[in-house]
Amino acid sequence: MNGPRRSEKIDLASDSRNLFREIWAYRFALWNLILKDFRVRYRNMSLGMIWSILNPLVMLGVLVIVFSYIRLTSRPEEHFAIFLLLGMIPFNFFSMTLPPSTTCILDNTALVKKLIFPRHILPLSVVLAQIIHVVIQLSLLAIFLVFSRVMPNPAWLWLPLLFLVELGVVLGCALILSALNVYYRDTLYLVQSALAILFWFTPIFYPLSVVKVSLKPWVYRIYLLNPLAGIIDSFRRIVLEGKAPDGMSLGIATGVAGLLIVVGWAIFSRKERLFADKL
Amino acid sequence: MTTNQTQAEAPQAQAGQPIIQLNGVDKMFRLNKKKPFLVHDAVRRLLGRGKRGEDFWAIRDVSLSVWPGESLAVVGGNGAGKSTLLSLIAGTISPTRGRVTISGRVGALLELGAGFHPDLTGRENVYLNASLLGIQRDEAEAQFEHIVAYSELQEFIDVPLRNYSSGMQVRLGFAVAIHIHPEILIMDEVMSVGDQSFQIKCSRSIRQFQEEGKTILFVSHSPGQVSQLCRRVIWLDHGRVKMEGPTKEVLAAYQQQG
Numbered sequence: 001m002n003g004p005r006r007s008e009k010i011d012l013a014s015d016s017r018n019l020f021r022e023i024w025a026y027r028f029a030l031w032n033l034i035l036k037d038f039r040v041r042y043r044n045m046s047l048g049m050i051w052s053i054l055n056p057l058v059m060l061g062v063l064v065i066v067f068s069y070i071r072l073t074s075r076p077e078e079h080f081a082i083f084l085l086l087g088m089i090p091f092n093f094f095s096m097t098l099p100p101s102t103t104c105i106l107d108n109t110a111l112v113k114k115l116i117f118p119r120h121i122l123p124l125s126v127v128l129a130q131i132i133h134v135v136i137q138l139s140l141l142a143i144f145l146v147f148s149r150v151m152p153n154p155a156w157l158w159l160p161l162l163f164l165v166e167l168g169v170v171l172g173c174a175l176i177l178s179a180l181n182v183y184y185r186d187t188l189y190l191v192q193s194a195l196a197i198l199f200w201f202t203p204i205f206y207p208l209s210v211v212k213v214s215l216k217p218w219v220y221r222i223y224l225l226n227p228l229a230g231i232i233d234s235f236r237r238i239v240l241e242g243k244a245p246d247g248m249s250l251g252i253a254t255g256v257a258g259l260l261i262v263v264g265w266a267i268f269s270r271k272e273r274l275f276a277d278k279l
Numbered sequence: 280m281t282t283n284q285t286q287a288e289a290p291q292a293q294a295g296q297p298i299i300q301l302n303g304v305d306k307m308f309r310l311n312k313k314k315p316f317l318v319h320d321a322v323r324r325l326l327g328r329g330k331r332g333e334d335f336w337a338i339r340d341v342s343l344s345v346w347p348g349e350s351l352a353v354v355g356g357n358g359a360g361k362s363t364l365l366s367l368i369a370g371t372i373s374p375t376r377g378r379v380t381i382s383g384r385v386g387a388l389l390e391l392g393a394g395f396h397p398d399l400t401g402r403e404n405v406y407l408n409a410s411l412l413g414i415q416r417d418e419a420e421a422q423f424e425h426i427v428a429y430s431e432l433q434e435f436i437d438v439p440l441r442n443y444s445s446g447m448q449v450r451l452g453f454a455v456a457i458h459i460h461p462e463i464l465i466m467d468e469v470m471s472v473g474d475q476s477f478q479i480k481c482s483r484s485i486r487q488f489q490e491e492g493k494t495i496l497f498v499s500h501s502p503g504q505v506s507q508l509c510r511r512v513i514w515l516d517h518g519r520v521k522m523e524g525p526t527k528e529v530l531a532a533y534q535q536q537g
Contacts, residue, residue, distance in 0.1 A: 114393035
């Protein structure tokens with residue numbers, strides 16, 4: 001916490017470099033915040049961690065069973081359970097992380113008002129803490145893959161990029177929404193409504209190819225602005241067909257993810273100094 | 280007394296660069312009557328009723344220098360801006376106008392055990408609190424035994440904080456705070472809590488801090504404590520520096536009016 005603190009406008013590029021260094025210096029705090037999240041959530045439950053495994057399991061199980069009988073697409077998908085999981089997992093990470101990250105600054109009012117630390121670690125800790133749920137769901141997917149004898153293929157080399165794009169989308173949204181919620185306390189309700197709408201505008205129960213043939217090209221491009229569409233479609237092409245992602249859909253998703261990160265980072269960094277005033 | 284204090288007035292002006300410097304600092308809060316809502320606000324802006332809230336100037340034109348090794352107390356009535364001033368120096372809030380310059384690691388005790396969580400054990404809270412005060416894992420682990428010993432809470436360290444008395448929580452918070460070895464210690468009325476023996480321990484630690492040449496800035500409502508611990512006092516009134524100088528004079532004037 002050295003150097004001058006000014007009320008003048010800030011230079012975002014050099015400030016960001018300092019900020020990265022500062023966040024790195026607070027990595028132990030970030031770790032402790034993630035641990036706190038787990039401990040507080042699970043300590044008072046008799047079944048503890050099992051709940052967080054059971055919840056997505058029950059939800060996915062019901063969906064897989066129901067939609068294995070009710071086909072929303074004319075062409076029956078091979079490996080329908082896997083098809084569904086590859087849609088649910090990226091969407092779940094997004095939809096389960098956004099509500100708690102929206103309120104994370106408000107939830108930690110005492111910390112923000114009384115302690116000096118880079119506020120970025122608050123939304124960061126929420127996002128990172130949710131990764132455990134992704135891992136649990138991915139292990140469920142792994143079980144399905146083994147039972148259906150879907151083998152790894154060279155296209156899997158694309159997977160790290162997809163995880164990064166997804167993480168970018170989630171983190172970017174988390175930064176924007178957590179900052180916005182300090183100023184407007186109804187942000188959470190908007191987020192919840194938006195997530196309910198987005199659920200149906202994301203190719204979870206249907207393949208992206210169906211969207212492509214049923215929409216006009218320019219409407220399809222607007223549809224692709226939902227970065228989850230490109231991400232989910234890429235996952236399915238890679239795992240189920242062993243093909244590389246579609247250039248346009250993943251390209252747009254990557255662009256949107258990059259934009260969200262840059263905009264989120266800029267907004268959060270500009271506003272964080274005022275958080276303590278507004279709480 | 281003027282609000283602009285010159286170097287000559289400071290008791291330790293000879294020590295070179297000030298460790299804390301405020302130049303013409305103003306702090307304004309906007310007091311919202313209602314909590315803002317996004318939809319509501321958007322509609323209001325569309326209707327052209329953008330302006331909302333009242334401006335409240337918590338700090339007005341404060342300039343101040345504190346030299347390394349100095350202990351400075353801030354006195355003043357409720358709402359005079361004492362806590363705001365400490366928050367500005369600690370850096371949790373930014374000045375509306377003017378400039379705050381700090382050159383040293385700040386240990387801000389705006390609240391003891393800030394962020395302690397009732398469901399976490401004493402041990403877990405020590406690590407969380409210490410890390411948020413800016414120390415790394417190895418340092419925290421090295422200090423842990425000392426922190427526990429200082430707080431005298433060995434038997435309770437793995438019990439959730441929910442089961443601690445308020446005095447025990449304060450002891451733990453203070454123990455963490457003095458073991459992070461800041462160069463500047465900022466305390467907002469933290470010494471008025473805890474029982475007699477804790478306060479004595481507190482005062483002893485603070486004196487040791489002073490002997491180590493650290494800088495201390497604190498708000499206190501106890502004249503005894505102020506005159507015991509520091510030679511210079513500033514008196515805030517409605518956000519302005521009403522008087523500043525040697526402890527005896529300022530305290531006398533303050534108590535006469537109060």
